[in-house]
Amino acid sequence: MLNALNTDNSPFNEQQIASLQSSLGALDPAQSMWLSGYLAGQLSAGGALPAQATPAAAPAGQALTILYGSETGNGETVAEALAARFEAAGQPAELQSLDGFRPAALKKLEHAVFVMSTHGEGDPPEEALDFFEFLDSDRAPKLDKLSYRVLALGDSSYAQFCEAGRRLDERLQALGAKPFGPRVDCDVDYDSPAETWGTEVLEHARETLGGGEAAAQPANAAHLHLVQAEPAPWTRLQPFSSETLRVQKITANASEKDVHHIELSLEDSGIRYEPGDALGVWAPNDPELVAEILDGLSIDPATKVTAGEREVTVAEALTEHHEITRLAEATVRGLASAGGQDTLAEEYEALDDAGQRAFIERRQLADLVAAYPFQLNAQALVDQLRPLASRSYSIASSQALVDEEVHLTVATLASDAIGTERRGVASQFLNHRVGEGGQVRVFLEPNRRFRLPENPETPIVMIGAGTGVAPYRAFLQELEARGTNPDAWLIFGNPHLRTDFLYQREFLKWRADGLLNRIDAAWSRDQAEKRYVQHIVAEQAERLDEWLARGAHVYLCGALQMGEAVTSAIADALVESRGLDAEAAAAAVANLRREKRLLKDLY
Ligand SMILES: Cc1cc2nc3c(=O)[nH]c(=O)nc-3n(C[C@H](O)[C@H](O)[C@H](O)COP(=O)(O)OP(=O)(O)OC[C@H]3O[C@@H](n4cnc5c(N)ncnc54)[C@H](O)[C@@H]3O)c2cc1C
Ligand SMILES: Cc1cc2nc3c(=O)[nH]c(=O)nc-3n(C[C@H](O)[C@H](O)[C@H](O)COP(=O)(O)O)c2cc1C
Incomplete structure (x- = not known):
């Protein structure tokens, strides 16, 4: 694509071409896509592109500030996608990480949205720690001019679900800020709720902040065209199917640990990673475990169910689309209620918080099925299960050395806490099920927060x-x-x-x-x-x-x-x-x- 800059009808001089080639060549697919949306948004707003992107060149109307606190990149991607939607609609917005956000800027904020993930054990992401500390301190200003909304990202298998987003929302209100809509707490399947939230935010901005005229103009089609013309980057929802080149145990047989070195092929994927990045992996559940669960519930594996928007067999729903190894509070309660299991409900509710955590962490769905006689049909079962989430693995290789390969170091998660040995889905899949020559669906999870120092001499x-x-x-x-x-x-x-x-x-x-x-x-x-x-x-x-x-x-x-x-x-x-x-x-x-x-x- 960059070669097109060099054609006869290119409007650029040689120096500009060299500069563009060097800048554009360094962008990853998501950044290219964002930039194409930005440029098209500027064009569709009816004006010429500014020489520099200054606030004066922004479309008419007040800007909404999109702030995010993210650690593994999900929140960052959601915030970037929202900013791109604003750009495409000609609606002014400023995107900013909470990393290094100046406290002084807080009291000037009037219209903002926050995308906030939770990490550690209910903690804000590292990059938002200073912001939270400031908000919680005596120095925090009155925020009665601020109109805001929060999108919280989390995972309901953790004890403190979406805690950082919840804390943020509570603290902003305590300081006088007014939410223009309810906080949305997203679980691992955050895409659809995040998109709906984004649509509501965009509509709110159009109605209250002005701007956005470009959205109705036909020139906006140019944006869609440009975005779609880019090759689709491999993403969480559109993973690359990579071949497993090597699966090698790297702990000795006598070890209590079962760690494997995994090599995957990225040939022809165009995926470029940097040391410090992680690889997202989709792993199907073990068909034998699925059979054990369905057998225990006397459910015919071929029974058709609706899983999300698809109609599939219950066996496929459990293998490909739902969590069966990681329980969550809502799953335990939902199964007890839908399956007529008063004993489970009583035992679980009698536990204190720590006891409930331990109950969940030590058991898988198969253990519940073995211990409690549920009355559940196939659809009622599937309705209680959370969608299957991808797992992350730190990348153990450098492309400068391994080129179109990616290496992982995976420890099999095994537990026999309640007597039956159970394995983790993804670690067991990578180490023991997929095998060399098998396929693994993967996508890149960039981690700009864990990079080698820029200065090559820094220790x-x-x-x-x-x-x-x-x-x-x-x-x-x-x-x-x-x-x-x-x-x-x-x-x-x-x-x-x-x-x-x-x-x-x-x-x-x-x-x-x-x-x-x-x-x-x-x-x-x-x-x-x-x-x-x-x-x-x-x-x-x-x-x-x-x-x-x-x-x-x-x-x-x-x-x-x-x-x-x-x-x-x-x-x-x-x-x-x-x-x-x-x-x-x-x-x-x-x-x-x-x-x-x-x-x-x-x-
Ligand atoms: C950024 C990042 C990088 C990572 N890098 C690596 C890596 O390089 N190598 C690696 O092996 N893993 C890594 N992990 C962990 C990995 O993502 C998985 O969480 C791990 O492999 C377990 O997943 P699973 O699907 O096998 O187990 P699951 O199916 O998720 O879990 C099965 C059972 O184990 C319990 N369980 C889950 N996690 C734990 C735990 N930590 N301790 C005790 N019980 C638990 C659950 O309650 C469940 O009952 C990383 C995670 C992140 C977020
Ligand atoms: C180490 C770790 C700890 C986490 N702790 C929590 C938690 O306590 N509560 C919660 O709701 N989610 C927790 N999560 C889930 C993340 O909030 C969720 O994956 C989110 O999508 C991450 O967003 P980010 O990529 O923008 O950081 C945790 C995730 C990781 C990797």
Whole structure:
């Protein structure tokens, strides 16, 4: 497409062509699509394109500010799509991440919408932490001029569903702001509610803020044409079907962990990823598990049901479209009620919050079916189940080295908490069901919040436990391919040296070649006392501080609890090495986060 810039009838001079080729070539498909929508929106608004996009060139009418707090990119995509819709409709809007949003700007806001996801255990995303802190503080201004609406993204399998969006909504109202519509809390199938919310927001903006004349003009067709002319990028809803090239167990047979290295082909997909990104994976449920559930309920697998807008067999609905491994509160309550299971309802309601969480986390649908005799027909069953969600995996490779491949490091999730061993759907699919030569539906989940430093000389400290090592393999492959050699330190943890040193040969070779300056490993169960990565951080307080003094970026990847423990160990290390009190050390850690030198990829 960029070659078209060079044709005889191109309106650009050589310098402009070079500049456009360099700028456009760097865009990913979503960015190209957004830009095409923006340009078409400008054209369809009837005016010439401005030399620079200044506020003065925006369509008439007051702008709506679209603010988002996102960690894994869903909220960002939703906010960007809304901004593109506004542009296409000639309705003024300003899109902004809450990352670095200036508190002073808050009191000037009059018309805003917020797209807010929830992370950790009911927490705001990292990039919105400062914003929440400010809103909760005495410094927060009165917001009685602000008219706003919130779209909350979450996952109802977590205890605190859409908590950050809920907190935001509550706090804005407490400060005097007026919602122009109810908050919408979205579960994992957020696309349709987010779109409806966006339509309502756009209509509201048209009615109350002016502008938007362009929407009715025929020139708007140019926008649609431009958007559709772009090749469809592979997305969550339109995944790429990739071939599995390699499935290799990388923990020893004696290990309690079952971790596999997975290689997938991205040939001809055009997908370009960067170290730090994750791969979204759609995994069908295990047909044997589906059969066990249907058998337990005496439901004929061939019974037709409506799942969403499709009519399919109940076996297909459970295999392809619904969650059967991860329960949620609404599923348990819904099944008890629809299935006439008073015993389940009584037992569940008698538990306190923590007990209900444990009940849900330890059981799958098959366990409920085995334990409680439900009276459910096929449709009533399907109606209680949440839609199947994709799973994310940190990418463990660099395209600079592996080209049209993507590598993952996947731990099989297995639990026998209530006596029967159950597996996680996606990890079991990737490690044990798909097999080499099989197909996996994937899409890219870019993570601009977990990147190598821009300066090739900035030192990096990579801290991770278990599969948290995956992105560091990608980082080191990338550094190797680039031929740059910043100081690099790996702090890795897993149960046993003998069985669980993931990618041992590769990391030791990088150490021997000098790409890695240090490897410190915490083998948690190789001695009487448990030893974790946070213990290494504590032991190496002086060294860590010395690396920080040289501008090091510190990365944390792996389980949420590990991330929390390491974050407090870093604060303690600063107490130790700098003689700070606990408050000053916490402030120093918060500063590292603000400066984007403490980067987290936790799950
Ligand atoms: C950004 C990101 C990056 C990730 N990177 C990786 C990676 O590199 N490698 C990797 O292996 N995983 C990674 N994960 C986790 C991965 O996405 C899946 O959550 C994991 O593989 C389990 O999914 P599953 O479908 O196998 O299990 P599910 O089917 O989701 O779960 C099955 C059962 O296990 C329970 N359960 C779910 N999660 C947990 C848990 N954490 N602890 C205990 N019980 C649980 C559920 O309640 C359910 O009963 C990442 C997650 C995120 C968000
Ligand atoms: C590590 C992790 C923790 C999460 N914690 C919660 C939670 O406590 N409550 C909730 O409703 N959703 C939770 N979610 C689900 C996210 O809010 C949901 O996936 C959302 O779409 C993410 O939006 P984002 O990509 O814009 O960050 C969590 C997701 C992850 C990966």
